[in-house]
Amino acid sequence: MLASLSGNTKKQYNVTYKLWWQFCLDRNISNFESTVATVISFLTNEFNKGASYGTLNSHSKPKYNYSWDxxxxxxxxxxxxxxxxxxxxxxxxxxxxxxxxxxxxxxxxxxxxxxxxxxxxxxxxxxxxxxxxxxxxxxxxxxxxxxxxxxxxxxxxxxxxxxxxxxxxxxxxxxxxxxxxxxxxxxxxxxxxxxxxxxxxxxxxxxxxxxxxxxxxxxxxxxxxxxxxxxxxxxxxxxxxxxxxxxxxxxxxxxxxxxxxxxxxxxxxxx
The missing domain is CATH 1.10.443.10 (Intergrase catalytic core)
Known part of the structure; x- marks a missing residue:
């Protein structure tokens, strides 16, 4: 999966990847195969550490809500x-x-x-x-x-x-x-x-x-x-x-x- 990503994509999401991988490593769970409950636990953990909703949701938000002609x-x-x-x-x-x-x-x-x-x-x-x-x-x-x-x-x-x-x-x-x-x-x-x-x-x-x-x-x-x-x-x-x-x-x-x-x-x- 990682081999399919370009260098720029890896760089763009590097911070998030590191947080997720460290979370999984600390709990001895797979970072590629996880349950919904695990993901929710990760997001809750980051929120409790001070991450805002905007930070946690930043990668899925469309950059624009309209376009030009x-x-x-x-x-x-x-x-x-x-x-x-x-x-x-x-x-x-x-x-x-x-x-x-x-x-x-x-x-x-x-x-x-x-x-x-x-x-x-x-x-x-x-x-x-x-x-x-x-x-x-x-x-x-x-x-x-x-x-x-x-x-x-x-x-x-x-x-x-x-x-x-x-x-x-x-x-x-x-x-x-x-x-x-x-x-x-x-x-x-x-x-x-x-x-x-x-x-x-x-x-x-x-x-x-x-x-x-x-x-x-x-x-x-x-x-x-x-x-x-x-x-x-x-x-x-x-x-x-x-x-x-x-x-x-x-x-x-x-x-x-x-x-x-x-x-x-x-x-x-x-x-």
Whole structure:
């Protein structure tokens, strides 16, 4: 079970894990197989030691109770076109935000995209992820990212942006590393998860999204919530975002209302 967790996930929950493991060790019980009564005893023990309800419940609480409209971002980046005529910074940020929105994948997954695992067809591009990611586990399928050609509006077409980005960055690449996403400043090294997250937040801010509330990870909330509201079946949403069919993550954390802060005023002005 531990082998299926990424380093960042282990780090995020490390404090809680240590408390639980020590509790089990002191009582000579298994930390992997426990009863409801044991868990209640653990929580009661921590509460009596001074832990607040918020501390004990922190890992299960959704970070957001509403989301932002992806159209804000799409409208903003649509002006960054033609792709091969804009600067590398704009093209890079445009690609990563389209990847984040159209695949609903974690930034970690995007950072691992390898050129050798990208395949184009008449309908678009398929990207296979072969590296270990947060949700990797024995018997679980690795992510397959689907980017269609969006002919209705080529300025925000994800497959076209990907193709153009590969073309523009061809002469910047180090033959020893085939990571797709490069930093736009020399020496143009493969971008880290932290760097890509910062770029996404930059685009969100420029698009009018409140980044004091929403992080780069909120693209998963925005895209899956919008897809659900548009009638996309839940099984398809789960598959695209990398959740199993039994996962409750979408229902608990991602199926949010897409908020329009101007809705009231617009409803009056449109009368």
């Amino acid at each position: 992806p159209q804000l971002v799409l409208n903003h980046i649509s002006s960054w076109f033609p792709n091969r005529n804009i600067n590398l910074e704009q093209l890079t940020k445009k690609l990563v935000i389209l990847l984040a929105l159209c695949t609903a994948q974690r930034v970690q997954t995007l950072s691992l995209i390898n050129l050798n695992n990208i395949y184009f067809s008449d309908s678009g591009a398929k990207i296979f992820i072969t590296d270990l990611i947060k949700t990797s586990a024995p018997g679980r399928d690795q992510p397959l990212l689907i980017l269609p050609y969006f002919k209705e509006n080529i300025s925000i077409c994800p497959a076209t942006a990907l193709s153009d980005y590969i073309y523009v960055t061809k002469h910047l690449r180090n033959k020893e590393d085939n990571r797709l996403i490069l930093t736009f400043k020399k020496p143009n090294k493969p971008a880290t998860t932290q760097t890509i997250s910062r770029w996404i937040k930059n685009v969100l801010s420029e698009s009018g999204v409140n980044i004091s509330i929403f992080s780069a990870h909120s693209t998963r909330h925005a895209s899956t919530s919008t897809a659900c509201a548009s009638g996309v079946c839940v099984d398809n949403i789960r598959k695209t975002a990398g959740w199993t069919k039994h996962s409750e993550s979408f229902a608990r954390f991602y199926k949010l209302n897409v908020i329009n802060e101007n809705e009231f005023a617009e409803s009056i002005l449109q009368e």
